[in-house]
Amino acid sequence: MNNSKYWIVTDLDGTLMDENYDISPAKKTLNTLSEMAIPVIPCTSKTASEVRYFRNEHGLLDPFIVENGAAIYGTDLNKTSEWELVLGKCYKELRFILKNISKEVNYHLIPLNDLSNNQIFKLTGLSEKGINRALDRQWSVPFLNPPDDIFEKAKLICHSYNVHIFKGNRMSHLLSSESHKGQAVNKLKEYFQNQDVKIIALGDSQNDLPLLEYADISIVIPGKNGPNKYLQNGIDKGFFRLANAPHGEGWSNSVEDIINNFKDL
C-alpha cells in the first residue's frame, strides 16, 4: 500500500457484483491483480461487517472503505488486529437528522433498519445472516429511495444539517458531509503516506460520483439498461470511461485493458 503505484478502488453492488451478488466474471482479473501486487480496495455503501465477510469469502486482504466513505478499516501485516479511520458522524446523530429532513420535505424517509427482515429480504434478497450484517450500521443511515422530486428537495436541505445524501441502486444513504467515497480515498492516501499513488476507480451509481471525480482513471460500469443517469455527464465530457459490459464482466474487461497497458510499458 505504501509503495504501490496504483490502487484499484471499487464499488461492490452493481459494479463488481451483479444483482445476485455474483462476482465470478471478475475472479480471474482479481487473481491477476493479486499476482501483480496491485491493491484492490472495496469502497462501498456496505457495512464493515458485510465487507469483512466478503473479503474472507474472496481472499482479499487490502483495506476497505465502508458506509459510502464514512469509515475505513484494514488489518496489520500479521492480520491480528484491525485499524479504523472514521470520517463521519455516528449513526444515532444521523438518524435524528433524517427525521428532521423528513419533516421538512413532508415525506417519511424510511430507514432500512426500521424495516422487518421480510421487507429487507424482498428489497435486497439477503439471507438472515446477510441482513444482520447489513443492519450493523455505525456511520451512515440507508433509507428507502424516495420519488426523484423528494430526493432532489432533500438534497437541497442537506447542507444546513452538514450532511449529504446519495442514491444507490437499492436505497439512498445519508451521511456526514465530511465523508464521501472520494474523501475516504484521500484519507487512505494520507494514512499510507502515498500521495503519488494513481487511483483507478470503478462505480455504477450516484454515490460513486465523488470517487470517480477524485480518481485518476474513472470507469463507469453500466447496468443492463446502460449507465446511471447521474454519471452520464462525466461520460459525455470524457472524464469517465464507460465499461463495455455490465457488472463483473465490464469490470474485468476495463481493468484488464488498463493492466495490459502496464505490462506493455
Ligand SMILES: [Mg+2]
Ligand atoms: Mg453500486
